[in-house]
Amino acid sequence: MRAVLWCNGDSPSSLVIERVALEGAELFGVDGGADKASASGYSVGEAIGDMDSLDTESWNGSMNKISGEGNSDLSKSLEVVIQRGFQEIDVIGIEGGSFGHQLGVIGSLAEISGESKVKLHHETGVTHRYHPSMGTMELMIDEGASFSVFALTSCESVYLRGSKWELDGEPMDLSTRGLSNVGKGEAVSISSDGTLALFVEG
Numbered sequence: 001m002r003a004v005l006w007c008n009g010d011s012p013s014s015l016v017i018e019r020v021a022l023e024g025a026e027l028f029g030v031d032g033g034a035d036k037a038s039a040s041g042y043s044v045g046e047a048i049g050d051m052d053s054l055d056t057e058s059w060n061g062s063m064n065k066i067s068g069e070g071n072s073d074l075s076k077s078l079e080v081v082i083q084r085g086f087q088e089i090d091v092i093g094i095e096g097g098s099f100g101h102q103l104g105v106i107g108s109l110a111e112i113s114g115e116s117k118v119k120l121h122h123e124t125g126v127t128h129r130y131h132p133s134m135g136t137m138e139l140m141i142d143e144g145a146s147f148s149v150f151a152l153t154s155c156e157s158v159y160l161r162g163s164k165w166e167l168d169g170e171p172m173d174l175s176t177r178g179l180s181n182v183g184k185g186e187a188v189s190i191s192s193d194g195t196l197a198l199f200v201e202g
Helices: 014-020 033-039 073-083 099-111
Strands: 002-006 026-030 046-049 062-065 088-092 117-122 125-130 137-141 146-151 155-161 167-172 186-192 196-201
Touching: 002 033, 002 073, 014 088, 014 117, 026 033, 026 073, 033 046, 046 073, 073 088, 073 099, 099 117, 099 125, 125 137, 125 186, 137 196, 146 155, 146 186, 186 196
Parallel strands: 002 026, 002 088, 026 046, 046 062, 088 117
Antiparallel strands: 117 125, 125 196, 137 186, 146 196, 155 167, 155 186
């Protein structure tokens, strides 16, 4: 099962929407993102969050209000759809607003549980979440395409194969060490004992 979460940032471009392919996926609104998705002509099955930015008086869909200040609406929404068994989750509408909110979007990848494949869709590329429960994750990356790997939690060993610069069980923390690697036109495989984010440009 595949879910798409539409967040309350800048509305995604048609390029991002085409990349995500909303057809065949269940669409959720992350708080006020439900209003933005509806205003763009899409049918939202459910709004999830604390509802502080949703126009609840005019909202006609299902609302799942989750209180608490410990996590962001995106983290809460991701946990909801993961617990419902969605194995692929695409997140859009994440750009714009304060830089703190944009960092929080990345931080949500470190908070959530399970092995669901989560992708954050930016205007300039896609961030893929890796979790240790996935074992080895493979991504096809075009020859010459730029990508970066960041540790979201402390990792004692990171393995990276199929790229210009590889890693062989090396430790990583959040740093610039994995910035601007290059694909070789083959599957890039990665595994680790910690949570990673892989940003692929394009």
